[in-house]
Amino acid sequence: GAGVSQSPSNKVTEKGKDVELRCDPISGHTALYWYRQSLGQGLEFLIYFQGNSAPDKSGLPSDRFSAERTGGSVSTLTIQRTQQEDSAVYLCASSYGLAGGGGTQYFGPGTRLTVL
Amino acid sequence: GIQVEQSPPDLILQEGANSTLRCNFSDSVNNLQWFHQNPWGQLINLFYIPSGTKQNGRLSATTVATERYSLLYISSSQTTDSGVYFCAVVIQGAQKLVFGQGTRLTINP
Numbered sequence: 001g002a003g004v005s006q007s008p009s010n011k012v013t014e015k016g017k018d019v020e021l022r023c024d025p026i027s028g029h030t031a032l033y034w035y036r037q038s039l040g041q042g043l044e045f046l047i048y049f050q051g052n053s054a055p056d057k058s059g060l061p062s063d064r065f066s067a068e069r070t071g072g073s074v075s076t077l078t079i080q081r082t083q084q085e086d087s088a089v090y091l092c093a094s095s096y097g098l099a100g101g102g103g104t105q106y107f108g109p110g111t112r113l114t115v116l
Numbered sequence: 117g118i119q120v121e122q123s124p125p126d127l128i129l130q131e132g133a134n135s136t137l138r139c140n141f142s143d144s145v146n147n148l149q150w151f152h153q154n155p156w157g158q159l160i161n162l163f164y165i166p167s168g169t170k171q172n173g174r175l176s177a178t179t180v181a182t183e184r185y186s187l188l189y190i191s192s193s194q195t196t197d198s199g200v201y202f203c204a205v206v207i208q209g210a211q212k213l214v215f216g217q218g219t220r221l222t223i224n225p
Binding site: 033035037042043044045048050056059089091093103104105106107109110112 | 156202204214217218
Protein backbone atom coordinates (compact mmCIF):
# COMPACT_ATOMS: atom_id res chain seq x y z
CA GLY A 1 0.00 0.00 0.00
CA ALA A 2 0.87 3.65 -0.18
CA GLY A 3 1.32 4.08 3.56
CA VAL A 4 0.90 2.48 6.96
CA SER A 5 -2.74 1.75 7.72
CA GLN A 6 -4.35 1.12 11.08
CA SER A 7 -7.76 -0.06 12.17
CA PRO A 8 -10.04 0.82 13.74
CA SER A 9 -9.50 4.58 13.69
CA ASN A 10 -11.48 4.94 16.90
CA LYS A 11 -12.35 2.44 19.59
CA VAL A 12 -14.49 3.02 22.66
CA THR A 13 -14.59 0.21 25.17
CA GLU A 14 -15.61 -0.44 28.74
CA LYS A 15 -13.12 -0.98 31.52
CA GLY A 16 -12.18 -4.64 31.80
CA LYS A 17 -12.83 -5.54 28.16
CA ASP A 18 -10.13 -6.76 25.75
CA VAL A 19 -9.29 -4.85 22.57
CA GLU A 20 -7.30 -5.62 19.41
CA LEU A 21 -5.67 -2.97 17.27
CA ARG A 22 -4.39 -3.73 13.78
CA CYS A 23 -1.51 -2.36 11.75
CA ASP A 24 -0.67 -2.93 8.08
CA PRO A 25 2.87 -1.72 7.37
CA ILE A 26 4.20 -0.36 4.11
CA SER A 27 4.78 -3.22 1.70
CA GLY A 28 8.39 -4.40 1.82
CA HIS A 29 9.18 -2.83 5.16
CA THR A 30 10.85 -5.33 7.44
CA ALA A 31 10.62 -3.47 10.74
CA LEU A 32 7.36 -2.60 12.53
CA TYR A 33 6.97 -0.48 15.67
CA TRP A 34 4.15 0.36 18.06
CA TYR A 35 4.05 3.61 20.03
CA ARG A 36 1.36 5.34 22.02
CA GLN A 37 0.61 9.00 22.58
CA SER A 38 -1.14 10.11 25.73
CA LEU A 39 -1.61 13.51 27.32
CA GLY A 40 0.54 12.84 30.33
CA GLN A 41 3.32 10.77 28.78
CA GLY A 42 3.83 12.14 25.29
CA LEU A 43 4.94 9.71 22.59
CA GLU A 44 6.40 6.50 23.98
CA PHE A 45 7.74 3.30 22.46
CA LEU A 46 5.92 0.02 23.14
CA ILE A 47 7.38 -2.80 21.00
CA TYR A 48 9.15 -3.47 17.70
CA PHE A 49 9.48 -6.41 15.32
CA GLN A 50 12.27 -7.02 12.82
CA GLY A 51 11.95 -9.91 10.40
CA ASN A 52 11.95 -13.25 12.19
CA SER A 53 13.89 -11.99 15.21
CA ALA A 54 12.37 -12.01 18.68
CA PRO A 55 10.50 -8.74 19.26
CA ASP A 56 11.78 -6.05 21.61
CA LYS A 57 9.00 -5.80 24.19
CA SER A 58 10.86 -3.49 26.53
CA GLY A 59 8.33 -0.66 26.24
CA LEU A 60 5.17 -2.60 27.06
CA PRO A 61 3.76 -1.07 30.26
CA SER A 62 2.28 -4.25 31.73
CA ASP A 63 1.62 -7.92 30.99
CA ARG A 64 -1.88 -6.94 29.86
CA PHE A 65 -0.26 -5.72 26.64
CA SER A 66 0.89 -8.11 23.93
CA ALA A 67 1.55 -7.97 20.21
CA GLU A 68 2.16 -10.33 17.38
CA ARG A 69 3.21 -10.02 13.78
CA THR A 70 2.02 -12.68 11.38
CA GLY A 71 3.88 -13.57 8.21
CA GLY A 72 6.28 -10.68 8.65
CA SER A 73 3.56 -8.20 7.71
CA VAL A 74 0.36 -7.39 9.62
CA SER A 75 0.62 -6.80 13.36
CA THR A 76 -2.00 -6.90 16.11
CA LEU A 77 -1.64 -5.15 19.47
CA THR A 78 -3.87 -6.67 22.14
CA ILE A 79 -4.75 -5.05 25.43
CA GLN A 80 -6.45 -7.31 27.95
CA ARG A 81 -8.66 -6.13 30.80
CA THR A 82 -8.43 -2.51 29.69
CA GLN A 83 -8.03 0.24 32.27
CA GLN A 84 -8.84 3.94 31.97
CA GLU A 85 -5.13 4.79 31.92
CA ASP A 86 -4.85 2.80 28.68
CA SER A 87 -6.79 5.56 26.90
CA ALA A 88 -4.42 7.00 24.29
CA VAL A 89 -3.69 7.11 20.58
CA TYR A 90 -1.83 3.99 19.51
CA LEU A 91 0.50 4.58 16.58
CA CYS A 92 2.14 2.05 14.33
CA ALA A 93 5.24 2.73 12.24
CA SER A 94 7.28 0.76 9.77
CA SER A 95 10.72 1.10 8.24
CA TYR A 96 12.85 -0.58 5.62
CA GLY A 97 15.57 -1.82 7.90
CA LEU A 98 16.05 -0.95 11.52
CA ALA A 99 15.88 2.61 12.80
CA GLY A 100 19.30 2.24 14.38
CA GLY A 101 20.73 1.31 11.00
CA GLY A 102 19.34 4.36 9.31
CA GLY A 103 15.80 3.24 8.56
CA THR A 104 13.32 6.11 8.41
CA GLN A 105 10.14 5.31 10.33
CA TYR A 106 6.81 6.11 8.68
CA PHE A 107 3.73 6.38 10.86
CA GLY A 108 0.13 5.36 10.39
CA PRO A 109 -2.86 7.56 11.33
CA GLY A 110 -3.29 5.89 14.71
CA THR A 111 -6.12 4.29 16.66
CA ARG A 112 -7.73 6.46 19.31
CA LEU A 113 -8.67 4.21 22.25
CA THR A 114 -11.07 5.45 24.89
CA VAL A 115 -11.71 3.29 27.94
CA LEU A 116 -14.85 4.26 29.84
CA GLY B 117 18.03 7.15 29.33
CA ILE B 118 18.54 9.75 26.64
CA GLN B 119 16.91 13.15 27.13
CA VAL B 120 15.39 14.96 24.16
CA GLU B 121 14.44 18.56 24.80
CA GLN B 122 12.63 20.80 22.36
CA SER B 123 12.27 24.55 22.50
CA PRO B 124 10.27 26.64 22.56
CA PRO B 125 7.26 24.64 23.80
CA ASP B 126 4.87 27.07 22.12
CA LEU B 127 5.32 29.53 19.28
CA ILE B 128 2.71 31.88 17.86
CA LEU B 129 3.51 33.75 14.65
CA GLN B 130 1.85 35.72 11.90
CA GLU B 131 1.62 34.29 8.42
CA GLY B 132 4.78 35.04 6.47
CA ALA B 133 7.13 34.98 9.46
CA ASN B 134 10.17 32.73 9.78
CA SER B 135 10.79 30.39 12.72
CA THR B 136 13.51 28.24 14.22
CA LEU B 137 12.75 25.19 16.35
CA ARG B 138 15.46 23.54 18.40
CA CYS B 139 16.07 19.97 19.57
CA ASN B 140 18.79 19.10 22.08
CA PHE B 141 19.70 15.51 22.89
CA SER B 142 21.90 14.12 25.61
CA ASP B 143 23.64 11.17 23.91
CA SER B 144 25.13 10.12 20.57
CA VAL B 145 22.48 9.15 18.04
CA ASN B 146 22.28 7.05 14.87
CA ASN B 147 19.00 8.47 13.69
CA LEU B 148 17.19 11.78 14.05
CA GLN B 149 13.86 12.55 12.49
CA TRP B 150 11.64 15.65 12.46
CA PHE B 151 7.89 15.19 12.25
CA HIS B 152 4.89 17.50 11.87
CA GLN B 153 1.74 16.31 13.63
CA ASN B 154 -1.20 17.86 11.85
CA PRO B 155 -4.51 18.77 13.55
CA TRP B 156 -5.86 15.28 12.71
CA GLY B 157 -3.02 13.64 14.61
CA GLN B 158 -1.10 12.27 11.65
CA LEU B 159 2.70 12.30 12.05
CA ILE B 160 4.19 13.53 8.80
CA ASN B 161 7.86 12.87 8.08
CA LEU B 162 9.78 16.05 7.45
CA PHE B 163 13.43 15.04 7.58
CA TYR B 164 15.68 12.13 8.36
CA ILE B 165 18.80 14.02 9.45
CA PRO B 166 21.28 12.40 11.86
CA SER B 167 23.87 14.94 10.68
CA GLY B 168 24.33 17.70 8.13
CA THR B 169 21.82 19.99 6.43
CA LYS B 170 18.81 19.29 4.25
CA GLN B 171 16.24 21.48 2.56
CA ASN B 172 12.76 20.78 1.27
CA GLY B 173 10.95 23.81 -0.06
CA ARG B 174 10.32 26.30 2.74
CA LEU B 175 11.66 23.89 5.34
CA SER B 176 15.25 23.09 6.14
CA ALA B 177 17.02 21.30 8.97
CA THR B 178 20.52 21.14 10.36
CA THR B 179 21.93 18.63 12.82
CA VAL B 180 25.27 19.15 14.54
CA ALA B 181 25.83 15.68 15.94
CA THR B 182 29.05 16.56 17.77
CA GLU B 183 27.21 19.26 19.72
CA ARG B 184 24.03 17.20 20.09
CA TYR B 185 21.44 19.51 18.67
CA SER B 186 19.26 19.91 15.62
CA LEU B 187 17.41 22.92 14.22
CA LEU B 188 14.32 23.05 12.04
CA TYR B 189 13.79 26.23 10.03
CA ILE B 190 10.44 27.23 8.58
CA SER B 191 10.43 30.21 6.24
CA SER B 192 7.46 32.27 5.03
CA SER B 193 5.08 30.44 7.40
CA GLN B 194 1.60 29.51 6.22
CA THR B 195 -1.47 28.68 8.32
CA THR B 196 -1.15 25.07 7.17
CA ASP B 197 2.19 24.90 8.99
CA SER B 198 0.31 24.99 12.29
CA GLY B 199 0.54 21.91 14.47
CA VAL B 200 3.04 20.21 16.72
CA TYR B 201 6.60 19.57 15.57
CA PHE B 202 8.43 16.62 17.09
CA CYS B 203 12.07 15.72 17.10
CA ALA B 204 12.86 12.02 17.68
CA VAL B 205 16.16 10.21 17.98
CA VAL B 206 17.55 6.68 18.07
CA ILE B 207 20.55 6.26 20.32
CA GLN B 208 23.48 4.16 19.22
CA GLY B 209 22.80 0.46 19.77
CA ALA B 210 19.03 0.88 19.99
CA GLN B 211 16.15 0.81 17.51
CA LYS B 212 13.31 2.74 19.11
CA LEU B 213 12.60 6.40 18.52
CA VAL B 214 12.70 8.59 21.63
CA PHE B 215 10.57 11.69 21.16
CA GLY B 216 10.86 15.17 22.55
CA GLN B 217 7.79 16.85 24.00
CA GLY B 218 7.22 18.85 20.85
CA THR B 219 6.85 22.50 19.84
CA ARG B 220 3.29 23.68 19.23
CA LEU B 221 3.35 26.15 16.34
CA THR B 222 0.37 28.38 15.64
CA ILE B 223 0.37 30.50 12.48
CA ASN B 224 -2.27 33.21 12.47
CA PRO B 225 -3.57 34.69 9.19
